[in-house]
Amino acid sequence: MNKYLADRLATACFWAAAAVITGILLFFLTHIFWRGAPVLSLAFVLGTPREMTAGGGVGPQLFNTFYILVLSLLFSLPIGVGAGIYLAEYARPGPLTNLIRLSTECLASVPSIVLGLFGAVVFVWYLGLGFCILAGAAALALLNLPVLVRVTEEALRAIPVSYREASLALGATKWQTIRRVVLPSALLGMVTGVSLVAGRALGESAILIYTAGLSVSRYFPDFDPFVAGETLAVHLWYVNAQSLVPDATRIADGSAALLVLVVLVFNLCIGIPSRILQRRLLGGGGK
Amino acid sequence: MGRLVAERLTAAEEAIRIKMEVQGLSVHYGNTPALSNVNLAVKANHVTALIGPSGCGKTTFLRTLNRMNDLIEGVRVTGRVLLDGEDIYRPGTDVVALRKRVGMVFQRPNPFPMSIYDNVAFGPRIHGLRDRRRLNEIVEKALRDAALWDEVKDRLRSSALGLSGGQQQRLCIARLLAVEPEVVLMDEPTSALDPISMLKIEELIQDLKATYTIVIVTHNMQQAARVSDSTAFFLSGELVEYGPTDVIFTRPRDRRTEDYITGRFG
Numbered sequence: 001m002n003k004y005l006a007d008r009l010a011t012a013c014f015w016a017a018a019a020v021i022t023g024i025l026l027f028f029l030t031h032i033f034w035r036g037a038p039v040l041s042l043a044f045v046l047g048t049p050r051e052m053t054a055g056g057g058v059g060p061q062l063f064n065t066f067y068i069l070v071l072s073l074l075f076s077l078p079i080g081v082g083a084g085i086y087l088a089e090y091a092r093p094g095p096l097t098n099l100i101r102l103s104t105e106c107l108a109s110v111p112s113i114v115l116g117l118f119g120a121v122v123f124v125w126y127l128g129l130g131f132c133i134l135a136g137a138a139a140l141a142l143l144n145l146p147v148l149v150r151v152t153e154e155a156l157r158a159i160p161v162s163y164r165e166a167s168l169a170l171g172a173t174k175w176q177t178i179r180r181v182v183l184p185s186a187l188l189g190m191v192t193g194v195s196l197v198a199g200r201a202l203g204e205s206a207i208l209i210y211t212a213g214l215s216v217s218r219y220f221p222d223f224d225p226f227v228a229g230e231t232l233a234v235h236l237w238y239v240n241a242q243s244l245v246p247d248a249t250r251i252a253d254g255s256a257a258l259l260v261l262v263v264l265v266f267n268l269c270i271g272i273p274s275r276i277l278q279r280r281l282l283g284g285g286g287k
Numbered sequence: 288m289g290r291l292v293a294e295r296l297t298a299a300e301e302a303i304r305i306k307m308e309v310q311g312l313s314v315h316y317g318n319t320p321a322l323s324n325v326n327l328a329v330k331a332n333h334v335t336a337l338i339g340p341s342g343c344g345k346t347t348f349l350r351t352l353n354r355m356n357d358l359i360e361g362v363r364v365t366g367r368v369l370l371d372g373e374d375i376y377r378p379g380t381d382v383v384a385l386r387k388r389v390g391m392v393f394q395r396p397n398p399f400p401m402s403i404y405d406n407v408a409f410g411p412r413i414h415g416l417r418d419r420r421r422l423n424e425i426v427e428k429a430l431r432d433a434a435l436w437d438e439v440k441d442r443l444r445s446s447a448l449g450l451s452g453g454q455q456q457r458l459c460i461a462r463l464l465a466v467e468p469e470v471v472l473m474d475e476p477t478s479a480l481d482p483i484s485m486l487k488i489e490e491l492i493q494d495l496k497a498t499y500t501i502v503i504v505t506h507n508m509q510q511a512a513r514v515s516d517s518t519a520f521f522l523s524g525e526l527v528e529y530g531p532t533d534v535i536f537t538r539p540r541d542r543r544t545e546d547y548i549t550g551r552f553g
Contacts (some may be wrong), residue, residue, distance in 0.1 A: 092360070162397035166459070169355060169385030170410040170466055180413065274403055280399040 020260050029260065036257025044254050047222055049235075054247035058255055060216035064133060064229035065243050065262065068212060069201050071137035071225065073194070076144040081190070084152020103172055108146035114207045119211040127229045133229035136212025143207060144197045151193025155186040184282045191274040195267045205233040214238050306331040306470060306500040307352060307389075312366035314356065321347045324366070325526045327519055328471070334492060334501045336515035336532065338508065340547070343521040349472050352502060353389035354382050370470070382421045387414065390468035394475040396455035398447035403439050404432075406447045407456055407541070410466035432502055433461035434491050442549050453484025460491065471495065473503040477510065489514050508548060512536050520544045 047057020083100065091097040119139025129135040159182050167177040213228035230238065238253045239248040307329040308412045314322040322344045329335050329352075330483060337345040351364060354375060375385050387410075398406050407426040416422060424441070430436040435457040439450070447458055452468045456476060463471060473492075477485040492514045505511050511518055512532060517528040520541075528535060528544045539545045 067362075153434070162393060162395060163399060165355065165358070165393065166397045166399065167409070167413075167464075169353065169386055169391035169393075170413065170463065171383050171385075172413045173383050173407075176413045177383075180409070181399055227549070282399070282405070 008081060010106040016119075024128065028167050032253075032256050033251075035253040036255075036260075039250055039254030045258060049216065049251075050245060052244055053280070054250075055249065056245060058232060058235060058251065058258065060220045060222070061230055061235040061255070062258065062262070063221045064212070065202060065231040065233070065259075066266075067225075068133055068137045068208070068229060068231055069198060069266075071133065072144055072201060073198070073272045075141035076148055076197075076263060077194075080145050080148025081152045082160060083149045085156065085178065087149065088153045088156035089174070094160055104149045107142065108150070110142075110216070112140060112143060114202060115139055116207040116210040118142070118216060119207060120285050124205045124211055131211065131213030131215075131228045131258055132226045133212055134225040135232075136229060137225070139207045140204060141202050143204065144201060147200070148193065151196070151211045152186075152190055155189030155193060156182055158189055159185045184259075187274060187278045191270060195270060198266055198270070199263045202231075202266065203233050203259065205231075205237050209237070214242075230234035232262065304325040304331050305329070306371070307502075308367075308369040308372075309348075309351075310369070312348075312351060312364070312368060314344070314351060314365075316359065317361045320524055322351075322524045323482040327526060327529055329500060329502055329511050329516065329523060331500050332496055332498075334496050334503060336511035336518045337502065337519035337521060338361070338506075338518060339527075341506075342456045344524040345519075345521045346474055346539075348521065349391075349474055349502060352470070353386050353391055354380075354470055354511065355386075355391060362497070387466055388468055389470040389472060390463040390466060391472040392459055392463060392476045395479050396452055396459050398450070398455050398458050400446065400448055402444050403447045403450070403458060404443040406462050407465050410462060414453065414466065429461040429465040430458075432464050432495070433457045434487060434494075435461055451484070452506050453480045453487060456480060456484065456488060457491065460488075460495075464495075468477040468499065469501065470500045473501065475504050475506060485510070499553050508536075508550075520547060522547070 026063060043055075044057045046059040047055075048059055049061070051057030083104070087097065087100060091100070114137060119135060119142070123129050123135035123138050124131055127135075150256045163181050163185060166176055167181045168174075172180070208231055211232065212234070213229050214234065216230050217224065217227040234256050236252055236259065239245065239251045239255070243251075245251065305328045309327045310326055311327075312322060312325040313320065323434050325344075325348060327348075337348060347356065351368060356362045356364065364376060366376075368376055370385070370389065372491050374380075375389075381548045399409060401409070401480075404426055407429050408422050411422060416425070427436060427440075430439065435454060438454060441460075447455065450458060456479075460471075460476075477488050479490065489510065492503065495501060496516075503511075503515065515532045517530065518535040520527045520535065520539075520543075522543055528539060528541045530540075535544060536548060539548065
């Protein structure tokens with residue numbers, strides 16, 4: 001086989017792999033929206049669910065999805081980003097660093113169902129929170145944490161050493177260098193990571209079934225973090241598996257489509273402002 | 288009596304003219320020696336060139352002068368490096384303040400991914416300057432001193448990454464001048480640039496000498512001959528010869544220096 005043929009063959013293989021991925025995604029999206037889009041109406045998206053009769057909506061579930069996500073990020077972002085900064089900028093090779101890295105990797109490899117049961121034992125029962133939004137958010141934070149650590153560390157490591165050297169050689173302290181040069185430059189990488197984390201969290205069900213519960217507050221919207229808060233993904237599972245409503249399939253189809261939309265909108269919502277923020281951090285002031 | 292005072296003054300002037308003095312400096316990376324027992328005095332308002340083959344320790348030497356070597360894992364420095372008579376390796380030295388006095392220009396232009404203005408304003412800002420008017424003045428002066436003002440004055444707000452390599456390097460020099468260092472260390476500042484940009488930077492070095500003390504590492508013999516007043520030749524971590532540039536280039540004492548300068552060397 002000559003090298004030109006091999007070259008063309010290699011190109012074809014990688015092209016095919018990329019096409020398969022795109023194909024799978026397109027199939028899922030078309031399938032989900034084909035069945036789900038007709039269901040999406042204002043009454044469905046913002047309406048309250050019904051237990052026995054057809055025509056219920058998923059308003060509270062949609063609200064809970066975001067509420068739990070935001071709360072979980074609130075818990076996990078400071079710790080995850082902090083640990084990531086530590087590992088990328090401060091940690092020296094040694095037993096402590098190895099321990100932190102090992103812990104992060106172990107946490108990342110815990111199956112979500114185990115985190116869910118852990119959350120049920122610790123947050124729901126031991127701490128006595130009961131099935132509630134707060135317990136769900138705390139358990140979800142455990143899922144986010146290792147990913148955030150890794151994403152932050154990788155985003156910071158991708159910033160050239162020359163930026164750090166330039167800053168230090170101007171008499172900047174380490175923190176000034178991190179705060180004014182490294183973090184702003186790494187912001188987009190970190191936001192990409194947070195989007196990934198958020199996407200995963202939005203679709204997470206196993207953890208939340210055992211911590212946030214399968215029911216929603218009778219008020220909508222209810223900001224009380226101590227009430228049960230079923231999310232969209234959990235609802236999707238619930239209506240298919242246990243619900244008594246006659247239009248369960250319709251609700252599941254609509255929820256699935258809505259969930260995909262939510263992930264998309266959420267990523268746009270943090271992607272665009274973070275670009276603006278980066279421009280301001282790197283080019284701020286002094287006009 | 289009068290003569291005595293005059294002599295003292297000359298002695299004092301001589302003392303002032305030594306900006307940095309390196310005494311018995313040895314540097315190890317782990318167990319690998321990089322520099323051994325280097326003694327060298329950098330004169331104020333002089334351009335001192337450091338030459339030698341790759342791996343001879345000249346960059347290591349340069350980076351000990353503002354303690355940028357501290358950033359490297361497992362580095363061990365012995366000996367003394369005096370800046371205006373004060374040992375910068377003495378325990379308790381404020382390294383951040385030291386680097387404000389002894390700044391550095393790197394081999395590859397490394398502007399921050401910010402606007403041209405913010406690159407130059409970076410130093411003054413981290414040292415606490417907030418006043419806009421004052422910042423504007425400093426930025427303009429630094430850019431003028433770095434011979435870049437006329438080329439960028441209409442696009443101070445655009446990204447520094449859009450400049451050419453030579454402009455980026457002059458921007459990095461402007462960024463350094465904005466913090467008003469006393470000593471400027473340059474690590475092969477033109478090796479990544481085209482010949483015209485190189486000449487611009489060399490002219491700039493000549494202009495800067497009036498205000499700053501400059502130490503420059505270069506692989507380019509002609510450059511060392513063109514820009515420097517004193518030249519130090521390093522080989523395998525040792526300082527082989529150090530003296531006035533014209534002497535080093537015309538009548539070197541050491542055979543190895545002569546071999547290197549005339550290109551009869553590995």
